[in-house]
Amino acid sequence: MKAIQITEFGGPEVLQLAEVPDPVPQPGQLLIEVDGAGVNYADTHAVEDSYLSSSSLPMIPGGEVVGRTGDGRRVVALTATGGYAERACAWAPMATDIPDEVSDAAALALVVQGLTAWNLLRTSARIAPGESVVVHAAAGGTGSLAVQLAKRFGAGRVIATASTKEKRELALSLGADEAVDGEAEGLKERLIEANGGKKVDIVLEMTGGPVFDASLASLAPFGRLVTYGMASREEPTPLGAAKLMGHSTAVVGFWLMHALGRPDLHTEPMRELLALVASGELTPQVGGTYPLAEARQVHEALRARKTTGKLVLDPRQ
Structure with missing residues (x-):
């Protein structure tokens, strides 16, 4: 599959498009066909290994995806890493079904930032x-x-x-x-x-x-x-x-x-946020959707404070 992989830590220049093996889900995980991967500022820290949790190489960055499971569910999910790819794995409790009224980009805006x-x-x-x-x-x-x-x-x-x-x-x-x-x-x-x-x-x-x-x-x-x-x-x-x-x-x-896995801080707020977006009471700002191969340029713009709203990488482009 196509993915953005880094083999050395550094700035946006280390983000490279590569062919890598498909991920294999562990028991309790979902395999997701990725329609969109969210980009967060924390990803820039992970790529240079300067975040709160240490990273290991080689690594596929990206902690949030939206897509379809094998049984057809449309979900938004948190992943530890591996989001900037055509397929990704997520633990089942970290995946939330998306209402039809909520777009992929809006759902991605909620899973970390919301x-x-x-x-x-x-x-x-x-x-x-x-x-x-x-x-x-x-x-x-x-x-x-x-x-x-x-x-x-x-x-x-x-x-x-x-x-x-x-x-x-x-x-x-x-x-x-x-x-x-x-x-x-x-x-x-x-x-x-x-x-x-x-x-x-x-x-x-x-x-x-x-x-x-x-x-x-x-x-x-x-x-x-x-x-x-x-x-x-x-x-x-x-x-x-x-x-x-x-x-x-x-x-x-x-x-x-520290909020993940706690229903009162993760599961219930996520459902509340999705319901607010579905009803039009909350409006996530979508900054743009870019081909997966442009991950480097997206990181450069994010670090230069040239972006607004949610940034999404589309592995289908």
Whole structure:
């Protein structure tokens, strides 16, 4: 079968189209004919072996697929790796049937990014009605869903950040009350101004480095910063207990892997998200569908912050 395989760690240049053997499902796994493979920012870390879990070579990247099982089910599924291919295996509990009203790309937008957005707000931030929420990278796959879900979950004010005017306008169209530039310099002041001169209650942060520091400084007492990524590949300033105690703030880490296998954090939210999309109450942003052979170019654009919404690789092209 065709697949994107890497035989050395590195940047997008190591992504190569190759002919590889078909995967063989283990007992309890499903073999899926892949119609689309989702691309996530975490994939760029996996390819360079800089993510929370280590990678091994050779490797077929990709942690999410949509397609058909041998008995004809149309499913979206999480895979550890192996998604950028014509066929992939997934453990049966990690696969969810897709309603007819939900497109392949929309389903792919939910399985990692939708579940992440849901858990950031519900599980980690424990959002309460009326609270202010900052969503960084609000035009991206996770951010665009988090903006919509924050409003649905009762946020009093949603403040989006994005790197361009066009991306900020997209965030506003999805329900954000304010949208500001996400650059680290002056970020604390912009967030407070966007919240009517008051510090904010919740920040969803996936950049790290100076953006993390500015986000933490913008929190009101009892505010929560939920960190779920390292896009800048920079570490924030080290934290100490006195700094958190002195402002009564909290920093919470989130990694989707810890939610998998828990019905309350995975199965039930996934069904809820699919139902919201099917009814038109939640709109995933689809950034584009590309041939499998263009995986390198998709990773380059993603790392350069030139994309919006969900990116999909089609192994049939």
